[in-house]
Amino acid sequence: QVQLAESGGGSVEAGGSLILSCAASGYTRSFGCMGWFRQVPGKEREGVAVEDSDGTETYGDSVKGRFTISEDSSKNILYLQMNNLKPEDTGVYYCAARQSFGCYVVSWIPDYWGQGRQVTVSS
Numbered sequence: 001q002v003q004l005a006e007s008g009g010g011s012v013e014a015g016g017s018l019i020l021s022c023a024a025s026g027y028t029r030s031f032g033c034m035g036w037f038r039q040v041p042g043k044e045r046e047g048v049a050v051e052d053s054d055g056t057e058t059y060g061d062s063v064k065g066r067f068t069i070s071e072d073s074s075k076n077i078l079y080l081q082m083n084n085l086k087p088e089d090t091g092v093y094y095c096a097a098r099q100s101f102g103c104y105v106v107s108w109i110p111d112y113w114g115q116g117r118q119v120t121v122s123s
Contacts, residue, residue: 002026004114011120022078022095032101040091047106092116
């Protein structure tokens, strides 16, 4: 059974940085895509960043230049480094993965989801 376990996040003041981690287990092969979504209060869940198995990284317009997705494939851990955080980045962040590759837009459809991790940015 595939499991995605997020850690990190928390609370920070505007302009600060946080990092999220996602440890994958239960899948013996490499995922085709892994990435991050977020649920901002009052809005629908949106894609934040995704990395395809070919190394292509795609970011949502609101986080470009501030967030960086990376992966430690040896440990099956996905990261999201979030810099220059803004109050509008507040929300629950979800790790996600898909078996098939070809994820070049942040609106990709995952097969698996983590449980979510709260990120709160105060002004």
